[in-house]
Amino acid sequence: MKKKYTIQAQPFVVPTTDGKLIEEHFGGATTKQEDISIAHMVAPPGWSEPFQTPEFAEYTYIIKGKKQFVIDGDIVVLEQGQSIKIEKNTRVKYSNPFDEVCEYMSICTPAFSIDTVNREEE
Template identity: 75%
Template sequence: MKKYYIQKSPFIVPTTDGKLIEEHFGLASVISELSIARMIAPPKWSEPFQTPDFDEYTYIIKGKKQFNIDGKLVVLEAGESIKILKGTRVQYSNPFNKECEYIAICLPAFSMDLVNREA
C-alpha cells in the first residue's frame, strides 16, 4: 500500500466574489481531517463575519490580508502567519490595491456547516 498522496489537481472551489480557492486536501478534494488550500483574494475583496468551529492557520505568500478579530484589525504581509482559534468572530478581507496570495489550513477541515457566516 502506498503511504503518500501527491496532489496534482486541486479542487477549484466555485466562488462568486472573484476569489480563487484551490483546495489540495479537505472535504471537497482528497478527503482529510484538515483542509489545505491556496487562495488568491482580489483587491477590495471581503467576506462576511464568521465564527468558525475550526482553528484556521493562514500564511501570506504575497500581498497583504486584513483580519478583523473580535473588533481588532490585524494586517499580515508576505512571510507572516496567524492562527485563529475556533469560536473566534472574524472577518477576512483584502481592502488593498493588490491581490493577496495565501495558504489556509483548517482543523478540522473547512465545511460550510462549521464556518457560521453571518448574513
C-alpha cells in the same frame, strides 16, 4: 505495498462569485478528509467576506500581498511571509482592502466545511 504519501496535482477549485480563487488541495471536497483542509487562495483587491465564527482553527500564511483580519474587534494586517493562527469559535472577518492581490495558504483543523464556518448575513 500501499504508498505512504499522496501527491495532489489536481486540487478542487471551489466555485465563487466574488473573484476569489480557492484551490483545495486536501480536505472535504478533494480527499474527503474531516481532520484537516489545506487550500491555496488568491483574493483580488477589494475582496471581503462576511463575519464568521468557524468551528475550526484556521492557520493562514501570506505568500504575496497583504490580508486584513478583524478578530474580536482587533484589526490585524498580515504581510508577505507572516502567518497567523485563529482559534476555533472566534468571530473573524477576512478582507483584502488593499490595491494588490493577496495570495495565501489556509490550513483548517478540523477541515473547512460550509456547515461549520457559521457565516453571518451581510
